[in-house]
Amino acid sequence: MENLWLAALGAADRDRLKPHLETRDFVHGQVLFGEGQDVDCVWFPTTGVVSLMTLLDDDKLVETAVIGREGVVGVTCGPLNARAASRAVALTQGQAACCPARAFSEAMSASEALRLALARFTEALMAQVQQVAACNARHALDERLARWLLSLHDRVGDTRFDLTQADIAGMLGVRRATVSEVSASLEDRRLIERGRGWVRVLDRTGLKAASCGCYGQMRAVLEELDLPTPQAA
Numbered sequence: 001m002e003n004l005w006l007a008a009l010g011a012a013d014r015d016r017l018k019p020h021l022e023t024r025d026f027v028h029g030q031v032l033f034g035e036g037q038d039v040d041c042v043w044f045p046t047t048g049v050v051s052l053m054t055l056l057d058d059d060k061l062v063e064t065a066v067i068g069r070e071g072v073v074g075v076t077c078g079p080l081n082a083r084a085a086s087r088a089v090a091l092t093q094g095q096a097a098c099c100p101a102r103a104f105s106e107a108m109s110a111s112e113a114l115r116l117a118l119a120r121f122t123e124a125l126m127a128q129v130q131q132v133a134a135c136n137a138r139h140a141l142d143e144r145l146a147r148w149l150l151s152l153h154d155r156v157g158d159t160r161f162d163l164t165q166a167d168i169a170g171m172l173g174v175r176r177a178t179v180s181e182v183s184a185s186l187e188d189r190r191l192i193e194r195g196r197g198w199v200r201v202l203d204r205t206g207l208k209a210a211s212c213g214c215y216g217q218m219r220a221v222l223e224e225l226d227l228p229t230p231q232a233a
Protein backbone atom coordinates (compact mmCIF):
# COMPACT_ATOMS: atom_id res chain seq x y z
CA MET A 1 0.00 0.00 0.00
CA GLU A 2 1.14 3.52 -0.66
CA ASN A 3 0.10 6.94 0.49
CA LEU A 4 -2.03 8.45 -2.29
CA TRP A 5 -0.93 12.05 -1.69
CA LEU A 6 2.77 11.08 -1.98
CA ALA A 7 2.02 8.88 -5.01
CA ALA A 8 0.35 11.81 -6.82
CA LEU A 9 3.46 14.02 -6.52
CA GLY A 10 5.80 14.48 -9.45
CA ALA A 11 8.91 12.29 -9.59
CA ALA A 12 11.21 15.16 -8.57
CA ASP A 13 9.22 15.89 -5.40
CA ARG A 14 8.92 12.21 -4.49
CA ASP A 15 12.70 11.88 -4.89
CA ARG A 16 13.16 14.96 -2.72
CA LEU A 17 11.19 13.41 0.16
CA LYS A 18 12.16 9.77 -0.28
CA PRO A 19 15.54 9.82 1.55
CA HIS A 20 13.80 11.24 4.64
CA LEU A 21 10.87 8.83 4.84
CA GLU A 22 10.82 6.20 7.52
CA THR A 23 8.10 3.55 7.92
CA ARG A 24 6.37 3.57 11.30
CA ASP A 25 3.54 1.44 12.67
CA PHE A 26 0.81 2.88 14.84
CA VAL A 27 -1.68 1.10 17.08
CA HIS A 28 -5.30 1.81 17.89
CA GLY A 29 -5.53 4.73 20.31
CA GLN A 30 -1.94 5.88 19.82
CA VAL A 31 -1.48 9.63 20.09
CA LEU A 32 0.70 10.72 17.16
CA PHE A 33 0.93 14.21 18.61
CA GLY A 34 -0.96 16.14 21.23
CA GLU A 35 -2.58 19.57 21.02
CA GLY A 36 -0.11 22.35 21.76
CA GLN A 37 2.85 20.07 21.10
CA ASP A 38 5.61 20.72 18.61
CA VAL A 39 5.02 18.53 15.57
CA ASP A 40 8.39 16.99 14.83
CA CYS A 41 7.24 14.58 12.17
CA VAL A 42 4.77 14.62 9.27
CA TRP A 43 2.82 11.36 8.84
CA PHE A 44 1.70 9.95 5.48
CA PRO A 45 -0.57 7.01 6.36
CA THR A 46 -0.37 4.04 4.00
CA THR A 47 -2.93 1.98 5.95
CA GLY A 48 -5.27 2.79 8.83
CA VAL A 49 -7.12 5.92 9.87
CA VAL A 50 -6.06 8.87 12.04
CA SER A 51 -8.56 11.13 13.76
CA LEU A 52 -7.93 14.81 14.50
CA MET A 53 -9.53 15.70 17.80
CA THR A 54 -10.08 18.97 19.59
CA LEU A 55 -10.00 19.04 23.37
CA LEU A 56 -12.79 20.97 25.03
CA ASP A 57 -12.41 22.49 28.46
CA ASP A 58 -14.59 19.83 30.08
CA ASP A 59 -11.96 17.23 29.12
CA LYS A 60 -14.06 15.95 26.23
CA LEU A 61 -12.46 15.26 22.88
CA VAL A 62 -14.44 16.03 19.73
CA GLU A 63 -13.42 14.69 16.36
CA THR A 64 -13.01 17.28 13.61
CA ALA A 65 -11.49 15.26 10.76
CA VAL A 66 -10.36 11.80 9.69
CA ILE A 67 -7.31 11.21 7.52
CA GLY A 68 -6.21 8.01 5.85
CA ARG A 69 -3.99 7.04 2.95
CA GLU A 70 -5.29 9.96 0.86
CA GLY A 71 -3.71 12.53 3.13
CA VAL A 72 -1.10 14.01 5.40
CA VAL A 73 -1.19 14.26 9.20
CA GLY A 74 0.68 17.08 10.92
CA VAL A 75 0.67 19.90 8.41
CA THR A 76 -2.08 22.33 9.31
CA CYS A 77 -0.39 22.99 12.58
CA GLY A 78 3.20 22.47 11.61
CA PRO A 79 5.91 22.47 10.51
CA LEU A 80 5.32 26.10 9.53
CA ASN A 81 4.07 27.21 12.89
CA ALA A 82 5.11 24.05 14.67
CA ARG A 83 2.48 23.69 17.40
CA ALA A 84 -0.44 21.35 16.90
CA ALA A 85 -3.94 22.83 17.13
CA SER A 86 -5.49 19.40 17.64
CA ARG A 87 -4.63 15.94 18.90
CA ALA A 88 -3.94 13.26 16.27
CA VAL A 89 -5.10 9.83 17.46
CA ALA A 90 -4.94 6.56 15.55
CA LEU A 91 -8.48 5.27 15.18
CA THR A 92 -7.25 1.94 13.84
CA GLN A 93 -3.91 0.25 13.67
CA GLY A 94 -1.91 1.13 10.59
CA GLN A 95 1.33 2.19 9.04
CA ALA A 96 2.70 5.49 7.80
CA ALA A 97 5.71 6.93 6.06
CA CYS A 98 7.10 9.60 8.36
CA CYS A 99 9.15 12.61 7.39
CA PRO A 100 10.95 14.80 9.94
CA ALA A 101 9.18 18.19 9.98
CA ARG A 102 12.39 20.06 9.26
CA ALA A 103 13.14 18.01 6.13
CA PHE A 104 9.55 18.43 4.94
CA SER A 105 9.74 22.17 5.48
CA GLU A 106 13.02 22.37 3.53
CA ALA A 107 11.55 20.33 0.66
CA MET A 108 8.57 22.72 0.51
CA SER A 109 10.87 25.74 0.43
CA ALA A 110 12.60 24.21 -2.57
CA SER A 111 9.53 23.22 -4.58
CA GLU A 112 6.58 25.30 -5.74
CA ALA A 113 4.76 22.14 -6.89
CA LEU A 114 5.07 20.61 -3.43
CA ARG A 115 3.72 23.77 -1.80
CA LEU A 116 0.75 23.74 -4.15
CA ALA A 117 0.03 20.05 -3.55
CA LEU A 118 0.07 20.68 0.19
CA ALA A 119 -2.10 23.80 -0.17
CA ARG A 120 -4.72 21.74 -2.04
CA PHE A 121 -4.73 19.15 0.72
CA THR A 122 -4.97 21.70 3.54
CA GLU A 123 -7.83 23.43 1.69
CA ALA A 124 -9.71 20.12 1.52
CA LEU A 125 -8.93 19.44 5.17
CA MET A 126 -10.24 22.86 6.15
CA ALA A 127 -13.42 22.14 4.18
CA GLN A 128 -13.77 18.81 5.99
CA VAL A 129 -13.34 20.43 9.41
CA GLN A 130 -15.98 23.06 8.59
CA GLN A 131 -18.39 20.45 7.28
CA VAL A 132 -17.90 18.26 10.35
CA ALA A 133 -18.47 21.26 12.66
CA ALA A 134 -21.78 22.02 10.94
CA CYS A 135 -22.70 18.34 10.84
CA ASN A 136 -22.02 17.91 14.58
CA ALA A 137 -24.24 20.89 15.32
CA ARG A 138 -27.25 20.09 13.18
CA HIS A 139 -27.50 16.55 11.86
CA ALA A 140 -29.13 13.58 13.57
CA LEU A 141 -26.92 11.08 15.39
CA ASP A 142 -27.78 8.15 13.08
CA GLU A 143 -27.04 10.27 9.97
CA ARG A 144 -23.72 11.33 11.45
CA LEU A 145 -22.80 7.78 12.38
CA ALA A 146 -23.63 6.60 8.85
CA ARG A 147 -21.54 9.44 7.35
CA TRP A 148 -18.59 8.61 9.60
CA LEU A 149 -18.72 4.84 8.98
CA LEU A 150 -18.67 5.49 5.22
CA SER A 151 -15.59 7.68 5.55
CA LEU A 152 -13.86 4.97 7.63
CA HIS A 153 -14.93 2.26 5.18
CA ASP A 154 -13.33 4.25 2.34
CA ARG A 155 -10.08 4.59 4.21
CA VAL A 156 -9.79 1.12 5.74
CA GLY A 157 -10.77 -0.51 2.45
CA ASP A 158 -12.38 -3.49 4.17
CA THR A 159 -16.05 -3.94 5.08
CA ARG A 160 -15.12 -5.07 8.60
CA PHE A 161 -12.99 -2.93 10.86
CA ASP A 162 -12.17 -2.68 14.54
CA LEU A 163 -14.12 0.00 16.31
CA THR A 164 -14.95 0.17 19.98
CA GLN A 165 -18.05 1.60 21.58
CA ALA A 166 -15.80 4.25 23.13
CA ASP A 167 -14.55 5.28 19.66
CA ILE A 168 -18.11 5.77 18.44
CA ALA A 169 -19.10 7.59 21.64
CA GLY A 170 -16.09 9.90 21.15
CA MET A 171 -17.04 10.70 17.56
CA LEU A 172 -20.70 11.33 18.31
CA GLY A 173 -19.96 13.14 21.58
CA VAL A 174 -22.50 11.01 23.48
CA ARG A 175 -22.51 8.53 26.35
CA ARG A 176 -21.91 4.86 25.59
CA ALA A 177 -25.53 3.92 26.30
CA THR A 178 -26.62 6.26 23.51
CA VAL A 179 -24.18 4.56 21.11
CA SER A 180 -26.15 1.31 21.38
CA GLU A 181 -29.38 3.11 20.54
CA VAL A 182 -27.99 4.97 17.54
CA SER A 183 -26.13 1.95 16.24
CA ALA A 184 -29.25 -0.22 16.64
CA SER A 185 -31.14 2.07 14.29
CA LEU A 186 -28.59 1.23 11.54
CA GLU A 187 -28.40 -2.45 12.56
CA ASP A 188 -32.20 -2.85 12.44
CA ARG A 189 -32.15 -1.62 8.86
CA ARG A 190 -29.42 -4.24 8.07
CA LEU A 191 -27.00 -1.49 7.01
CA ILE A 192 -24.30 -2.53 9.47
CA GLU A 193 -23.52 -5.35 11.83
CA ARG A 194 -21.70 -4.68 15.07
CA GLY A 195 -19.95 -6.90 17.57
CA ARG A 196 -17.71 -6.31 20.54
CA GLY A 197 -15.00 -3.99 19.22
CA TRP A 198 -15.85 -4.26 15.51
CA VAL A 199 -18.27 -3.02 12.85
CA ARG A 200 -19.11 -4.51 9.45
CA VAL A 201 -20.69 -2.54 6.61
CA LEU A 202 -23.42 -4.73 5.12
CA ASP A 203 -25.12 -2.34 2.72
CA ARG A 204 -22.98 0.56 1.52
CA THR A 205 -25.66 1.99 -0.76
CA GLY A 206 -28.20 1.89 2.04
CA LEU A 207 -25.70 3.48 4.42
CA LYS A 208 -25.19 6.34 1.95
CA ALA A 209 -28.94 6.86 1.76
CA ALA A 210 -29.10 6.89 5.57
CA SER A 211 -26.26 9.39 5.97
CA CYS A 212 -26.55 13.16 5.85
CA GLY A 213 -25.38 14.97 2.71
CA CYS A 214 -22.05 15.81 4.38
CA TYR A 215 -20.38 12.62 3.15
CA GLY A 216 -21.04 13.48 -0.50
CA GLN A 217 -20.01 17.11 0.00
CA MET A 218 -16.66 16.18 1.53
CA ARG A 219 -15.88 13.81 -1.34
CA ALA A 220 -16.91 16.46 -3.86
CA VAL A 221 -14.35 18.88 -2.39
CA LEU A 222 -11.53 16.33 -2.85
CA GLU A 223 -12.57 15.80 -6.46
CA GLU A 224 -12.88 19.53 -7.18
CA LEU A 225 -9.37 20.08 -5.84
CA ASP A 226 -8.13 17.18 -7.98
CA LEU A 227 -6.96 15.25 -4.91
CA PRO A 228 -6.92 11.46 -4.62
CA THR A 229 -10.08 10.15 -2.98
CA PRO A 230 -9.95 7.12 -0.72
CA GLN A 231 -12.16 4.40 -2.13
CA ALA A 232 -13.60 1.36 -0.41
CA ALA A 233 -13.06 -1.92 -2.24
Ligand SMILES: [Zn+2]
Nearest residue numbers: 135139212214
Ligand atom coordinates in the same frame (compact mmCIF):
# COMPACT_ATOMS: atom_id res chain seq x y z
ZN1 LIG B 1 -23.90 15.87 8.30
